[in-house]
Amino acid sequence: NTMIRHLKLLLLAFVLLPVASQSAPPVVPDLLSYQGVLLDDLGVPRTGSVDLTLRIWDAPFSGSLIYAQTFSGVPLSDGVFTVALGPAGAATDPPNPPPLSTDLSEAVAGDLSGTSASRFLEVTVGTEGALTRTQILTVPYALRAEQAAQAELAAVATTALSAADATSVGGLPAEVVTEIFEHTNLDGSGPPNADPSEGLGDTDLDGIANFVDSDNDNDGLDDSTEVGQGTDINLITPSVLTVSPPTGNFSEIQTVTVTGTEFQPGIGVIFGAESPTPTSVTTQSFDVSVGPQTAGFVDVFVTRINGETGTLANAFEFIGTELGTHSVPALADTQLSLGVIGPRTAIGGRHAYQFDSDSDGSPDVTVLFGSNNVALGQIAVGFTPGGDLFGLRCRFTTGVGCDIELTTDTDADFDLNDETPVLIESLATTGSSKFITAPSVSFDPSGRPVAGYVKPVVGSTNATVAHDRDGDGAFTGTNEIVEVGTFIGTLNLGEVAASPTGEVAFVYWDNANGEIDVAWDRNGDGDFTDTVGGNPEQFILASGATPTCVGAGFAPDGDLSVIYDQGAGATFARDLNQDGDFDDGGEISVVAGSTGPACDLVGGGPTLTAGFVTQAGSVRMLLDLNDDGDFDEAGENVELATSIGVERLVLAENGAGSFFMATSGAPANDLILIDPIP
Numbered sequence: 001n002t003m004i005r006h007l008k009l010l011l012l013a014f015v016l017l018p019v020a021s022q023s024a025p026p027v028v029p030d031l032l033s034y035q036g037v038l039l040d041d042l043g044v045p046r047t048g049s050v051d052l053t054l055r056i057w058d059a060p061f062s063g064s065l066i067y068a069q070t071f072s073g074v075p076l077s078d079g080v081f082t083v084a085l086g087p088a089g090a091a092t093d094p095p096n097p098p099p100l101s102t103d104l105s106e107a108v109a110g111d112l113s114g115t116s117a118s119r120f121l122e123v124t125v126g127t128e129g130a131l132t133r134t135q136i137l138t139v140p141y142a143l144r145a146e147q148a149a150q151a152e153l154a155a156v157a158t159t160a161l162s163a164a165d166a167t168s169v170g171g172l173p174a175e176v177v178t179e180i181f182e183h184t185n186l187d188g189s190g191p192p193n194a195d196p197s198e199g200l201g202d203t204d205l206d207g208i209a210n211f212v213d214s215d216n217d218n219d220g221l222d223d224s225t226e227v228g229q230g231t232d233i234n235l236i237t238p239s240v241l242t243v244s245p246p247t248g249n250f251s252e253i254q255t256v257t258v259t260g261t262e263f264q265p266g267i268g269v270i271f272g273a274e275s276p277t278p279t280s281v282t283t284q285s286f287d288v289s290v291g292p293q294t295a296g297f298v299d300v301f302v303t304r305i306n307g308e309t310g311t312l313a314n315a316f317e318f319i320g321t322e323l324g325t326h327s328v329p330a331l332a333d334t335q336l337s338l339g340v341i342g343p344r345t346a347i348g349g350r351h352a353y354q355f356d357s358d359s360d361g362s363p364d365v366t367v368l369f370g371s372n373n374v375a376l377g378q379i380a381v382g383f384t385p386g387g388d389l390f391g392l393r394c395r396f397t398t399g400v401g402c403d404i405e406l407t408t409d410t411d412a413d414f415d416l417n418d419e420t421p422v423l424i425e426s427l428a429t430t431g432s433s434k435f436i437t438a439p440s441v442s443f444d445p446s447g448r449p450v451a452g453y454v455k456p457v458v459g460s461t462n463a464t465v466a467h468d469r470d471g472d473g474a475f476t477g478t479n480e481i482v483e484v485g486t487f488i489g490t491l492n493l494g495e496v497a498a499s500p501t502g503e504v505a506f507v508y509w510d511n512a513n514g515e516i517d518v519a520w521d522r523n524g525d526g527d528f529t530d531t532v533g534g535n536p537e538q539f540i541l542a543s544g545a546t547p548t549c550v551g552a553g554f555a556p557d558g559d560l561s562v563i564y565d566q567g568a569g570a571t572f573a574r575d576l577n578q579d580g581d582f583d584d585g586g587e588i589s590v591v592a593g594s595t596g597p598a599c600d601l602v603g604g605g606p607t608l609t610a611g612f613v614t615q616a617g618s619v620r621m622l623l624d625l626n627d628d629g630d631f632d633e634a635g636e637n638v639e640l641a642t643s644i645g646v647e648r649l650v651l652a653e654n655g656a657g658s659f660f661m662a663t664s665g666a667p668a669n670d671l672i673l674i675d676p677i678p
Contacts, residue, residue: 030105032085038076038125043200043209045079053124054085055093056107060120060133066100067107068093108136189214190223190233198223203234210234219262231308238262238302240312250318252291252625252635258300259285260312266305272298272316292635293318336648337440338662339382339389341655346389347662348381355381355389355414365414369393380439381416382652384408385447391416392451394427394436401428404436404466406449424466424475427455438463438494438509444502446471452496452506460486465496465506465519469526479526484519484538487512493547497603499554507541507552507562515543516550516564522580535580541573542566548596549649551610553603556627563601563610570594570612572601572622574629589630591622591637598649602659609659613646619663 034054038046052074056067069089074081086104093099101107108119120133186193193199193211201210204218214222216233223233231237240260248254258269258278263286269278271290278286300315337348345356348369355365369379369391380392389409394402405421436453443449444467451466463485470477487510494508505520518541522532530537545566552562561574562582569590573582582588591612599612610622610631619640622631631637646663653659 030087032104032108033082034085035080035082037079038081039079042207043212044207046076047079049073049075050081051126052081052083054083055099055122055124055130056136057120057122057133058117060135063120064100065093065096065098066119067102067104068096068099069104185224187212187214187223189225190216191227197233229311235306235308236262236304237308238267238304238310240300240302240310240315243300243312243315246315247317248291250291250293250296253289254291255287255289256316257285257287258302258315260302260310262304262310263302264304268301268303270299270301270303272300272318290316291318336650336662336664337380337382338650338652338660340652340660341383341387343654344383344387345660345662346381346383348379348391349664351379353379353381353391353416367415367417369416380441380451382441384449385443385655388412389414389416390441390449392439392441392453394455395421397426401426402435403427404451404453404455406441406451422473422475424451425464425481427457437492440495442496442498442504444498444504445500446502450496450498450504452494452508454494454508460488461512462486463494463506463508463510463517463519465504465521465528467504467526482526482528484528485510485517493550495550495552495600497553497560499558499560500556501558503554503558503560505552505554505560507550509547509550511546513543514546516541516547516562518560518562520560520580533579537580539581541582542571549599549612551600551602551651553601553608555603555608555624559608559629561601561603561608563599563612565595565597565599565612567595570596570599570610570622572610572631574608576629586629591631594620596646598646598663600649600651600661602651602653609651609653611640611649611651611661613649613663617646619646619649619661621659621661 038050040046050073052071054069054071055065057063058066067085067089069085071083074083088102089099089104089107091098091102099107119136121136122130122133124130181193183192183194185191187198187210191198198211198216199209202208202213203210203216204213206213206218210216214224216223217236219236219238221231221237221239226233226237238260239262240258242259244257244259248256261284263278263281263283265281267278267281267286269276269286269288271288272293274290274293276288276290278288280287297314297317300312301309302311303309339346339348343356345354347354352366352368355367369381382390384390391407392405393407394404396402403421403426404424406424407416407419407421409416410419436455439451439453441449441451448468448471449466450468452464453466454461454463462483464481464483466475466481467479468475468477469480475481484506485508492509494506496504496506498504502524503520503522504526505518507516507518509515510517517538519528519538521528522537523530528537541562542564547564547566550562550564552560555561555574559574559576559578561572563570563572565571571588571590573588575582576587577584594612594614596612596614596618599610601608601610603609608624608627611620612622613619621638621640623636623638624631625636626633640661648664649661650663651659651661
């Protein structure tokens with residue numbers, strides 16, 4: 001809108017001339033006084049001097065030139081100038097035609113007579129082009145825009161003795177111009193121009209008046225943003241952009257870094273339920289020590305000394321426990337498996353599995369795994385590194401055996417029964433022993449599957465490791481199916497794991513010999529029969545009472561770690577020097593007060609994590625936060641739930657550093673997810 005654009009910087013010009021009484025005839029003046037104010041394009045009054053040319057025409061456009069007069073070096077005082085036309089003007093006006101008159105009285109007589117033609121005044125500033133013509137009335141005045149090529153003469157008064165008597169501006173009534181100014185945001189933002197917080201001031205001293213400056217205080221937040229958030233447009237306001245890391249354990253003290261803008265020494269901080277003192281303060285960041293706090297998301301508020309506050313909602317999450325109970329009798333058994341990737345979970349039991357199809361953290365699809373689930377053995381489910389659901393099972397085939405298979409959900413329908421399985425091996429058994437026990441699956445660093453299980457064969461029971469070492473999708477290569485232990489009896493405890501460097505270990509309970517055995521392929525040839533550094537690749541970790549639980553995993557640095565409970569409490573073993581045994585000082589310890597029916601351990605994430613259940617039903621999480629091989633420091637032994645009947649407990653890491661837990665227990669046959677634990 002041209003009018004609005006040129007009214008951004010208004011110039012008021014007026015003249016005071018003697019006016020005859022109503023009974024006297026019109027008096028034609030010899031001189032016509034003209035006064036105005038020149039502002040630059042930033043709204044600042046100009047200084048110095050300017051050259052002006054004033055012309056009188058007989059029409060608002062085109063027409064005949066009546067009169068012309070030039071004024072050189074007109075001084076400006078705070079932008080104000082005054083000139084007096086007449087009594088005589090120039091006889092020539094190159095390159096235009098000469099004016100018709102050099103006499104001012106004769107030139108303006110048209111506007112002083114009710115029957116004569118009208119006269120129109122045109123002003124040119126220097127060489128910047130002529131401004132819009134305005135009609136000359138008894139007393140001419142003008143509202144002028146910024147001194148620029150687009151500046152324009154805006155209005156002319158009728159009978160004014162002052163500017164307050166103006167009746168039109170550029171052809172519009174003065175009240176219209178007032179409405180435009182008062183209800184328009186000429187800065188494209190913020191409150192209207194007439195708002196007291198705007199006005200002609202220059203808060204940030206950048207040479208731009210507030211009412212045309214979209215960021216009065218130059219704090220990077222435009223005025224409309226500050227109005228919307230309730231902060232002062234004329235006071236520097238801080239902003240909070242990020243908190244790093246974005247999550248932390250609710251039971252710990254931790255240091256986080258807050259980033260944003262316009263921070264300053266002495267700044268105040270509210271972080272959830274705390275008011276910590278910031279350190280290492282710069283204009284764009286500071287550190288605070290926070291926690292412990294109640295689990296959940298918290299807001300962060302930052303306040304400058306001037307009282308202006310910046311806020312980031314849900315800036316940080318104190319991670320605690322999220323419990324969800326799911327009654328699924330088909331899953332209740334001595335075997336329980338858990339797989340997690342991102343927010344999705346899969347939980348397996350003896351003959352069925354549950355899958356979280358909508359990624360809300362709660363399993364909602366239950367599938368019986370195999371058409372003959374009565375004969376089907378215990379299964380393990382999880383996710384491939386690419387995010388596909390997979391399962392390990394022993395599928396009933398005939399009256400004499402079953403096929404041990406890996407199945408991947410390639411069509412994303414959550415059903416593993418309609419997929420083409422990869423055969424690991426076929427079992428020829430007798431009677432009703434058509435199942436495997438202690439099944440578990442891991443993946444080596446190259447994404448190749450590693451399965452551990454105990455299978456019944458005629459006359460014995462064999463602990464077996466199957467590893468697709470050449471990555472061809474089959475288990476037919478050298479040392480890709482290896483029996484690491486032979487005994488007679490049943491076994492329901494064991495777990496396979498792969499290290500960050502590709503070493504494979506299977507830890508299991510040999511109930512025929514009353515021992516927890518370790519098979520650890522430390523040289524990577526797949527046979528588990530070598531002696532490396534003076535220690536064999538298969539050895540006994542512990543013997544004696546039957547354990548209630550056995551779990552295994554590799555720490556981030558490659559230490560093989562095992563958790564088990566033989567009635568004396570959750571025992572934690574970690575090969576700290578990676579020499580292939582657990583005989584060195586500090587490598588085996590018992591977690592105080594941990595005696596209970598269930599435990600598990602998981603590696604692969606940012607820290608080694610374990611969990612156990614006490615006899616009283618207290619579920620606890622162990623986190624080796626400082627990676628020193630124990631769980632003795634503050635925040636490393638956290639209670640998650642109490643008074644829960646638990647028989648089995650499993651842990652999994654979701655590939656993003658968060659840990660999940662699932663438990664099952666009679667008589668309710670419930671699964672309890674704890675999601676997520678850092």
